[in-house]
Amino acid sequence: MDEFDTSATNTWCPGCGNFAILRSFKDVLNNLNKEEVKKEDIAITTGIGCHGKIFDYLDVSGFYSIHGRAAATATGIKIGNPDLEVISFEGDGDAYNEGISHLVHAARRNIDITVLVHDNKIYALTTGQFTPTTPIGYKGKSTPKGNIEPPLNPIEFMIASKASFVARGFAGDRKHLKNLIHKSIKHKGFSIINILQPTVAFQNTWKYFRERVYKLQETKHDPKNKIQAIKKSKENEQKIPIGIFYKKQRKTYQQAINEQTTNKKQNIHKVIENLK
């Protein structure tokens, strides 16, 4: 037991990638703790799905959002209390189907929240229908003859939406994932990690990903270079890069608000001065 455990019985399937995400996140919380970011400084929210159960397994403040709306809820929490580190756990169905618009706008505004997408390429809780990240050809109950829709590329999409931190993680590499999550929380501005999360119940992808992933940090990839990042994002079949694709510090929504309020105050002072 550590400080972030709860008494809830875990109902994820044995072998599910969600366990690694939970463990990595707890490790990050413990590290943050040492850096003076206390439990009380953290708030989490989740979508609805298998991933959402992470809320029950973490003794951290927050609440279940509704399906697809976790990023919008996280935005509200952050604006309500800018001192909190706000982390939003979402499913691929949740984030890229039902609630995709919220991601675009949170990224564009550069709200200082962290979105962790448990990308299992399936609606798991509702038993295996296809999502926007499901590969063409996948046969599930909603697609008995195989999925015909070309999948969304979350990395490319989030870079295009002006997210200031875009990364991919893999539940099969906890050390790497832990490091990524830590960096994403530390990033000032909107950060998102699309985490490859094998589900054992529908399409077991552990082996598939293990054979293909490699680390961007071990290549010459420069995360400040947007064009390079977009090019890299397209590489996702034979070899699948994990790590930070794109990272750029830019004004956060909160900073923009603060500037506006300070400017306004200064202007008012000027007007008063002139009247004197």
Next chain:
Amino acid sequence: MKRENREVMEGSHAVAHAVKNCSPDVIAAYPITPQTHIVEKLSQFVADGELKSEYLKVESEFSAMSACVGASATGTRTFTATSSQGLILMDEVLYNASGLRLPIVMVVANRAVGAPINIWNDHSDSMGVRDSGWIQLYAESNQEVLDMAIQSYKIAENDDVRLPAMVCMDGFILTHTYEPVSIPTKEEVSDFLPEFDPEHKLDPEDPKSFGTVGFPGDFMEFKYQQHEAMQNAKEVIPEVFKEYSEKMGREYNGLIEEYKTEDADVILISLGSVIGTLKDTVDDLRNEGEKVGLIKVRVFRPFPEKQLIDAIEGARAVGVLDKNISLGNKGALYSELLDSLYNSDITPLTINFIAGLGGRDIPESSAKKMYEKTKDVAERGYVEDEIKFVDLKEA
């Protein structure tokens, strides 16, 4: 009586079979428990070539209903199904569908609405959209829900009605329960339900506008016509039921169904699958010599006020069981019954039971308690506490 070809299957699949035989041209849906099995089965029918239909798996319920609106406007027969959170996400489009007079049929697998998050049955979802201009039918059994799906197309597409229709079935209690059902064949359905060929549709050969602005000079007339269509539905629905009964050999007799009400001093009223439990309760109580009856509300929109008033005439007290509550007021069925009673000639004592929220079981013992309470009201001649939450845990 016609030959009965009965098969045992879960409620969701029973509806899916019935919908298949209505041959909808377009189906658009998004998964949500406990509805998902309905559309998955339809998806399987399409994949197996048993149903020639365009099946769209959309990115949200909002899109599902929007796609149905678009498809229906082109003059095609459409179908969708949803539940709870999904239904209320559609809310804006529900009004669009009814305002545009599109006869879309939707099955709602009734489920509670969060927070707290809950996937089990009650009627908060469909009761919450009761003002959206949709016809609403509530099923007691799997047989009834599959029959209602077929009947709904005929009601919705009737020229004097032309409104969308919602068939409500209790989540899990019906959707996931296996019961023997008799499914009309495609030929039988075709004989009952003519092809959908609306007078007004989006057709490049004969251009028309849909959904223009309703300025203050016209808007009221649009709404009046919808109101009128609902009134017409009160006549059309029993006719459709009658024809269905004649053709399929199963009795459907009206907007409401009375059970042992003739000489009843106390009448219980409700809708949906709980009617089964209430019928058993009434039977037991009758055996004990109690003068109790039951009314099942089969059609909630349009509201069968006249039928209800006629049926409860003579009863001293009426207990209404609602699996929903309009917070700050009362259960939906109860408050609508009260407003129907106000201008009528009868003044029975009334009491509202709120029960079964979020999947709480309603056993016969609880139904008996409701009866006892209602009888007590009749004997005392007044109601002490009008809105009673049944089986609430002690604090």
